[in-house]
Amino acid sequence: MTSPASAASQSPLLVFSAGGLPFAVEAAAIAQVAGGDWQPAANARLTQSIDLAALLGLPQGERKRTLVLPTPQGPCGFQVDSISRQEVSLKTWLPVPSLLADWAKPLVVIGFVLENEQVISVLNLADLMAHWADKTGRNHS
Amino acid sequence: METRQPQASPPTDAASVSLFLFRDGQEAYALGSAAVVEVITGSTVTPVPFTPDWMEGVISVRGKVLPVLDLFRYFQLPGDAPTQRSRLLLLAVEGNLFALWSDKILGVEDIAEAKFEVPMDTLTPLLRECMLAQLRHDDGLIFYLDLPKLLEKTRQQVLKK
Amino acid sequence: MMKDLKLRWKVAGTTCIILALTVIGILWVFAANQREVLKAGLQAKVSSVTNMLCWSLEAAVDAAAITMQTSPIEEVVESAKNDKDLISIRVEDAQGEKLTGFNDAELPDLVPPRVSAPPTIEFRQDRLFVVAAIAKDDSLVGVLRMAYSLDKFNAEEARIWQTGALIGLLAFVLGAALAFLFGHRIARHLGAMTSTFQKMSEGDLSQEPLDLESGDEIGQLASAFNALLSQMRELSEHARAISQGNLNRPLEGKGDLAIAFGDMTHSIIELTAKFTELSELIDTRTADILTTAKQQESGAAQQAATVSEITATMEELAATARQIANNSENVTKAAEQAANMVTDGRQSLSSFVQSMTSIENGNRTINDNILRLNRQVQQIRGVVELINDIADRSDLLALNAALEGTKAGDAGKGFLLVAAEMRRLAENVFQSTAEIKQLIGEVTEATNATVMANESGMRATKDGVERAGEAERAFTLIVQSIENTTNSAKQISLATQQQHTGTDQIVAAMGEVSGVANQWVEGIRHTTNSVSELAAFTAQLKTMVAKYQQDAPDA
Numbered sequence: 001m002t003s004p005a006s007a008a009s010q011s012p013l014l015v016f017s018a019g020g021l022p023f024a025v026e027a028a029a030i031a032q033v034a035g036g037d038w039q040p041a042a043n044a045r046l047t048q049s050i051d052l053a054a055l056l057g058l059p060q061g062e063r064k065r066t067l068v069l070p071t072p073q074g075p076c077g078f079q080v081d082s083i084s085r086q087e088v089s090l091k092t093w094l095p096v097p098s099l100l101a102d103w104a105k106p107l108v109v110i111g112f113v114l115e116n117e118q119v120i121s122v123l124n125l126a127d128l129m130a131h132w133a134d135k136t137g138r139n140h141s
Numbered sequence: 142m143e144t145r146q147p148q149a150s151p152p153t154d155a156a157s158v159s160l161f162l163f164r165d166g167q168e169a170y171a172l173g174s175a176a177v178v179e180v181i182t183g184s185t186v187t188p189v190p191f192t193p194d195w196m197e198g199v200i201s202v203r204g205k206v207l208p209v210l211d212l213f214r215y216f217q218l219p220g221d222a223p224t225q226r227s228r229l230l231l232l233a234v235e236g237n238l239f240a241l242w243s244d245k246i247l248g249v250e251d252i253a254e255a256k257f258e259v260p261m262d263t264l265t266p267l268l269r270e271c272m273l274a275q276l277r278h279d280d281g282l283i284f285y286l287d288l289p290k291l292l293e294k295t296r297q298q299v300l301k302k
Numbered sequence: 303m304m305k306d307l308k309l310r311w312k313v314a315g316t317t318c319i320i321l322a323l324t325v326i327g328i329l330w331v332f333a334a335n336q337r338e339v340l341k342a343g344l345q346a347k348v349s350s351v352t353n354m355l356c357w358s359l360e361a362a363v364d365a366a367a368i369t370m371q372t373s374p375i376e377e378v379v380e381s382a383k384n385d386k387d388l389i390s391i392r393v394e395d396a397q398g399e400k401l402t403g404f405n406d407a408e409l410p411d412l413v414p415p416r417v418s419a420p421p422t423i424e425f426r427q428d429r430l431f432v433v434a435a436i437a438k439d440d441s442l443v444g445v446l447r448m449a450y451s452l453d454k455f456n457a458e459e460a461r462i463w464q465t466g467a468l469i470g471l472l473a474f475v476l477g478a479a480l481a482f483l484f485g486h487r488i489a490r491h492l493g494a495m496t497s498t499f500q501k502m503s504e505g506d507l508s509q510e511p512l513d514l515e516s517g518d519e520i521g522q523l524a525s526a527f528n529a530l531l532s533q534m535r536e537l538s539e540h541a542r543a544i545s546q547g548n549l550n551r552p553l554e555g556k557g558d559l560a561i562a563f564g565d566m567t568h569s570i571i572e573l574t575a576k577f578t579e580l581s582e583l584i585d586t587r588t589a590d591i592l593t594t595a596k597q598q599e600s601g602a603a604q605q606a607a608t609v610s611e612i613t614a615t616m617e618e619l620a621a622t623a624r625q626i627a628n629n630s631e632n633v634t635k636a637a638e639q640a641a642n643m644v645t646d647g648r649q650s651l652s653s654f655v656q657s658m659t660s661i662e663n664g665n666r667t668i669n670d671n672i673l674r675l676n677r678q679v680q681q682i683r684g685v686v687e688l689i690n691d692i693a694d695r696s697d698l699l700a701l702n703a704a705l706e707g708t709k710a711g712d713a714g715k716g717f718l719l720v721a722a723e724m725r726r727l728a729e730n731v732f733q734s735t736a737e738i739k740q741l742i743g744e745v746t747e748a749t750n751a752t753v754m755a756n757e758s759g760m761r762a763t764k765d766g767v768e769r770a771g772e773a774e775r776a777f778t779l780i781v782q783s784i785e786n787t788t789n790s791a792k793q794i795s796l797a798t799q800q801q802h803t804g805t806d807q808i809v810a811a812m813g814e815v816s817g818v819a820n821q822w823v824e825g826i827r828h829t830t831n832s833v834s835e836l837a838a839f840t841a842q843l844k845t846m847v848a849k850y851q852q853d854a855p856d857a
Binding site: 056 | 184187189191193196199200204207238239299300
């Protein structure tokens with residue numbers, strides 16, 4: 001798990017929308033952005049493309065893009081609606097307050113960025129992946 | 142934007158406490174006025190994944206991100222959810238910053254401890270546990286909240302899940 | 303009142319006379335009796351004196367004979383002089399020689415009685431004279447003559463007469479008063495009875511019974527009178543009850559009159575029973591007659607109604623027939639007009655069919671063109687999709703290039719700029735293709751609408767041509783029908799004229815029937831009225847008899 005920076009940290013982020021809400025991920029964590037119909041290679045052990053909106057309990061969106069996450073078991077895809085036109089940019093991170101860290105289980109947010117007075121959660125896709133694996137009973141370890 | 146400085150000076154009367162009184166929906170609450178940092182007009186609350194329903198989301202105030210706690214949902218109060226919420230109370234409790242919704246700020250009053258009553262049995266156990274006392278006031282019954290206890294309870298609830 | 307007085311005075315007068323006579327008689331007898339008593343007393347007194355004198359004279363005679371001394375006679379005379387009533391006394395010897403005497407000058411020379419006979423006593427004026435014979439050994443030795451005063455006796459007698467007169471007066475007055483009172487009482491009761499009798503004789507029985515408690519003949523008479531009054535009243539009540547219809551009233555009383563009343567009541571009961579029976583019979587008969595008459599009446603009325611209905615119907619029929627005749631003439635005219643119009647219609651129809659055919663051909667050409675256009679639009683849509691796909695891929699490429707650029711650090715910054723520009727281009731393409739897609743959509747919609755409109759137009763022209771054919775056939779049929787109609791109408795016109803004549807005859811006949819029926823109805827109604835009156839009369843009779851009958855015993 002990438003520990004949230006206690007002070008404001010800077011890192012390139014990819015801003016996207018899923019289920020009608022804006023989210024961000026660290027650009028470095030993404031191997032590739034693919035189309036909505038992305039499927040892992042036939043020889044991959046994890047042959048799943050995950051609907052991010054459904055996993056977060058949000059309403060279904062267009063799912064026109066897939067964020068491909070490199071894992072030791074092979075690439076794993078997260079279907080999202082669209083990639084923001086702001087695209088990859090350097091944002092000022094805000095750390096997760098400790099009280100929120102106590103309240104959010106599992107904690108998949110590693111920080112927040114502000115854009116036009118709007119707070120955007122920065123997700124840790126690896127933690128999300130692990131949570132999905134727990135939830136669906138798949139163990140990738 | 143309404144701003145309040147934390148009350149540092151001790152109350153003039155040894156047997157009275159300075160309380161911040163506000164209303165949220167049908168209920169009125171009291172807090173130790175020292176805990177209230179600031180009152181702001183409402184702003185957009187962004188939901189955070191995998192949080193309880195009473196954790197409404199986060200707001201940003203001058204470069205800081207604060208979680209917003211919904212008392213109505215937390216205490217599972219009866220009746221319709223409040224619809225007139227227009228103020229956010231920014232609270233600092235044991236170094237934690239968070240926000241509560243309010244319909245109306247009733248003001249800050251020095252209230253004699255003699256007026257404190259034991260919470261009624263008819264209240265929900267969770268609400269009674271998070272209360273220091275109940276008060277009779279012109280605006281009706283007021284729940285005097287024990288904020289540290291409230292935060293402790295929230296943490297326990299999340300862990301229990 | 304005068305009668306009363308008369309009766310009273312009669313009784314009183316009679317009583318008074320009787321009393322007066324009785325008192326006088328009693329007084330007279332009493333006075334006579336008193337004189338006899340006095341006479342007897344005097345006789346006894348004289349006899350005693352005589353005996354003493356006789357005895358004294360005997361002795362004196364003897365002595366005289368011896369000595370002739372007169373002393374014993376003198377002694378007797380002297381003792382006799384003690385009686386104050388004795389006025390005179392004289393003793394004579396057998397030869398009538400005076401032996402001794404006292405105040406004897408006026409003594410009458412009465413003949414002395416015989417020896418041993420009682421002394422003779424004689425009343426003269428206010429004196430009583432006595433002559434007695436003095437005997438010894440049945441030989442006369444002397445005569446004694448005496449005179450007594452009658453003053454005392456006369457005074458006694460006067461006193462008796464006075465007392466008697468007083469008593470008689472008292473008895474007279476008392477007797478007259480009592481007689482008057484009794485007479486008055488009797489007269490009063492008799493007067494009351496008389497007035498009651500008079501009222502009774504005038505038929506007034508509402509008298510109070512006489513109130514007489516006495517047990518005498520008048521009381522008995524009054525109670526007998528009261529019994530008569532109550533009997534009369536009872537009969538009167540009974541008669542009234544009968545008159546009011548109460549035949550059940552028990553009759554109290556006995557006697558011929560009560561029996562006669564009872565017999566009369568029974569006769570009335572029997573009579574009412576017979577009356578009732580008779581009136582029931584009449585009632586039943588009249589009801590029957592009435593029912594029959596009413597049935598006849600309603601039947602006749604129905605018949606009359608039916609006749610008038612038939613008449614009305616026939617008149618309607620006649621009217622209808624006239625109308626039909628008129629209508630059929632109109633039909634004939636209309637049919638001729640229609641025949642002309644149909645000829646015009648047929649000509650118009652053939653030109654319409656020609657027009658429709660040319661429209662159909664035009665539509666077919668349009669349809670072909672639209673289909674071609676549609677195919678071309680679909681081809682354009684494919685091309686646009688292709689362009690969109692390429693732009694999408696370009697966007698992805700740019701994104702991933704940017705990702706790579708971030709990983710390459712500063713060296714990748716140029717990449718980032720190019721990638722951003724590429725993404726903008728791709729975005730422009732997305733916008734354009736979206737607009738084209740929209741346009742294609744609109745064109746497709748328009749062509750589809752046109753195709754549909756054209757197809758419906760083609761269907762309409764086809765239908766029009768078909769309908770025109772049908773219309774032509776119909777026109778032919780219509781022409782035939784019009785000819786048939788004209789013929790039929792003419793025939794109907796003839797038939798209705800004949801029918802008209804027939805119905806007129808029927809109407810006339812029905813008028814006659816109706817007249818007869820009405821007369822019949824009138825006759826039945828007359829009968830019904832009479833019978834109704836009879837029924838009403840019988841009902842009245844029944845009511846009257848029922849008044850008695852409901853009270854009659856259930857004999």
